Amino acid sequence: MSKLLKAYDRSRVPLYIQVASVLRTRIQSGQWAAGEKISTLEELEQEFEVARVTVRQAVDILREEGLLQARQGLGTFVSRKTQDRHWVKLATNWNSLIESLKGNVPRRLSIDYDSKPNLADSDGELASSYVKLRSVQYRNEDPYSVVNVHLAREVFDLKPDRFKNAAALVTIDEMREITLRNAHQMLVIGSADPEVADLLKIPIGAPTVEAHCVVIDDGGIAIYVGDIIYRSESIKLQIDLLGPQPVLPKRGRNGVKVDLPRRKSRRA
Amino acid sequence: MSKLLKAYDRSRVPLYIQVASVLRTRIQSGQWAAGEKISTLEELEQEFEVARVTVRQAVDILREEGLLQARQGLGTFVSRKTQDRHWVKLATNWNSLIESLKGNVPRRLSIDYDSKPNLADSDGELASSYVKLRSVQYRNEDPYSVVNVHLAREVFDLKPDRFKNAAALVTIDEMREITLRNAHQMLVIGSADPEVADLLKIPIGAPTVEAHCVVIDDGGIAIYVGDIIYRSESIKLQIDLLGPQPVLPKRGRNGVKVDLPRRKSRRA
DNA sequence: CTCAATTTGTTCGTATGTATG
DNA sequence: ACATACATACGAACAAATTGA
Numbered sequence: 001m002s003k004l005l006k007a008y009d010r011s012r013v014p015l016y017i018q019v020a021s022v023l024r025t026r027i028q029s030g031q032w033a034a035g036e037k038i039s040t041l042e043e044l045e046q047e048f049e050v051a052r053v054t055v056r057q058a059v060d061i062l063r064e065e066g067l068l069q070a071r072q073g074l075g076t077f078v079s080r081k082t083q084d085r086h087w088v089k090l091a092t093n094w095n096s097l098i099e100s101l102k103g104n105v106p107r108r109l110s111i112d113y114d115s116k117p118n119l120a121d122s123d124g125e126l127a128s129s130y131v132k133l134r135s136v137q138y139r140n141e142d143p144y145s146v147v148n149v150h151l152a153r154e155v156f157d158l159k160p161d162r163f164k165n166a167a168a169l170v171t172i173d174e175m176r177e178i179t180l181r182n183a184h185q186m187l188v189i190g191s192a193d194p195e196v197a198d199l200l201k202i203p204i205g206a207p208t209v210e211a212h213c214v215v216i217d218d219g220g221i222a223i224y225v226g227d228i229i230y231r232s233e234s235i236k237l238q239i240d241l242l243g244p245q246p247v248l249p250k251r252g253r254n255g256v257k258v259d260l261p262r263r264k265s266r267r268a
Numbered sequence: 269m270s271k272l273l274k275a276y277d278r279s280r281v282p283l284y285i286q287v288a289s290v291l292r293t294r295i296q297s298g299q300w301a302a303g304e305k306i307s308t309l310e311e312l313e314q315e316f317e318v319a320r321v322t323v324r325q326a327v328d329i330l331r332e333e334g335l336l337q338a339r340q341g342l343g344t345f346v347s348r349k350t351q352d353r354h355w356v357k358l359a360t361n362w363n364s365l366i367e368s369l370k371g372n373v374p375r376r377l378s379i380d381y382d383s384k385p386n387l388a389d390s391d392g393e394l395a396s397s398y399v400k401l402r403s404v405q406y407r408n409e410d411p412y413s414v415v416n417v418h419l420a421r422e423v424f425d426l427k428p429d430r431f432k433n434a435a436a437l438v439t440i441d442e443m444r445e446i447t448l449r450n451a452h453q454m455l456v457i458g459s460a461d462p463e464v465a466d467l468l469k470i471p472i473g474a475p476t477v478e479a480h481c482v483v484i485d486d487g488g489i490a491i492y493v494g495d496i497i498y499r500s501e502s503i504k505l506q507i508d509l510l511g512p513q514p515v516l517p518k519r520g521r522n523g524v525k526v527d528l529p530r531r532k533s534r535r536a
Numbered sequence: 537c538t539c540a541a542t543t544t545g546t547t548c549g550t551a552t553g554t555a556t557g
Numbered sequence: 558a559c560a561t562a563c564a565t566a567c568g569a570a571c572a573a574a575t576t577g578a
Binding site (some may be wrong): 185 | 355459
Binding site for chain 2 (some may be wrong): 564565566567568569573574575576
């Protein structure tokens with residue numbers, strides 16, 4: 001029994017697929033550079049402790065993907081053109097979040113006028129009613145996130161047309177009449193259900209990044225609740241550990257007067 | 269051809285596994301409450317457009333997991349005791365990071381005295397030499413992260429014994445003689461290679477959160493470079509969008525004099 | 537109590553995919 | 558390339574348990 005069979009039992013994914021993904025990672029991470037000759041079939045056979053045919057199946061997959069080229073009698077080589085992935089940087093503060101949304105064009109899927117969001121503990125209080133907006137975000141014709149937004153009805157009614165056609169947060173950011181008390185985001189790793197898989201063009205069960213984003217106004221009401229599902233492939237998160245700059249009130253030039261977070265309580 | 273077959277082609281994961289994970293998500297998300305009767309086999313058959321037996325295989329998996337209970341003639345029900353997962357909150361600032369590390373006991377795997385870390389663009393300059401520490405972090409006997417730390421040799425030599433036996437960042441935090449200029453973290457979603465899968469007790473290819481954490485001293489040298497791989501299951505990330513409090517210099521009571529990040533440049 | 541409707545449980549046959557040696 | 562074994566997936570038929578009319 002191969003060393004991997006214990007792990008194989010855990011995963012249930014066909015062995016040759018597993019081997020393929022390990023090899024793919026080695027190429028994409030640069031562990032095997034472009035043009036380089038990779039281990040021989042025999043070496044791989046021994047390393048993974050699987051049959052020769054199984055290794056071949058794995059290599060075949062990567063050949064179809066264009067990552068590998070095999071030449072009889074010579075060996076298997078990493079293709080030259082290994083274009084690196086283009087990353088989408090997830091925003092970790094209000095300003096960059098708004099900035100990143102400005103260019104985006106959401107494709108609206110549906111609007112539902114009678115729906116309530118799920119709130120966690122520190123997500124403020126429910127508004128009396130919400131409008132639910134569903135859309136998909138694209139970047140170069142490629143879908144990269146599914147967005148489910150619950151917008152407090154009173155806020156939506158202030159600029160219904162604008163909210164229907166632009167990113168909701170950008171619109172909120174522009175509205176002088178709204179003052180924010182808090183805005184936060186909770187991220188977890190999930191996996192794509194059939195519907196999301198279809199929208200994002202990824203396999204069912206593929207890992208996703210699920211963001212639960214809540215904006216609370218000065219009345220303590222959750223006026224915006226966004227549940228956003230990103231395809232995890234192209235997501236990067238940059239976090240400055242030593243105090244990212246606080247959002248300063250001067251930001252008000254754009255209309256939003258932001259309450260500074262309280263210095264206390266956080267570490268209580 | 270079933271609606272899912274196109275997606276199936278994308279994923280290559282056995283159909284019944286895919287169906288099982290969708291059902292599992294519905295239960296864990298509370299979409300199907302505890303005690304509730306779920307759709308009949310026939311309905312699921314139609315929804316997923318797969319054969320009866322395939323649905324049954326999926327249900328069987330969840331029964332073995334204890335999530336479902338089936339009763340002939342009656343239906344299939346969600347088990348009462350759906351204990352929710354216990355999350356590990358990833359730290360997003362220095363103080364909470366240090367705090368979260370203090371209790372932890374790393375199990376050292378190896379020490380390598382001749383190894384260089386991979387640095388990204390804004391990761392500062394390389395020190396002349398590094399010590400590489402490899403360990404696994406546990407929480408209640410369960411492994412949850414694999415840690416690969418490169419520590420500047422000069423820093424390591426100041427307290428070699430301490431660094432060998434405690435979390436490196438905590439030790440750095442305690443050292444008066446070190447002043448920090450910058451510390452940041454880059455997160456991406458990856459997948460487990462055989463070695464990591466074995467250490468974290470997860471299937472090969474299971475999604476992981478890869479953190480690239482860099483600490484730069486006042487000389488611009490990357491004195492600490494940690495590549496940490498978390499099992500993604502139990503990771504939560506909480507981000508305050510409206511200005512998380514900056515780490516104040518008063519923190520120096522603990523020995524570390526921290527340079528405030530510069531107000532400029534960031535948005536240049 | 538019996539009957540019918542509903543729903544899970546079981547089995548057969550067949551075709552294809554996966555993995556070994 | 559071949560022979561073997563087992564896993565995956567389909568469709569269909571039938572058996573067994575539960576409920577309510």
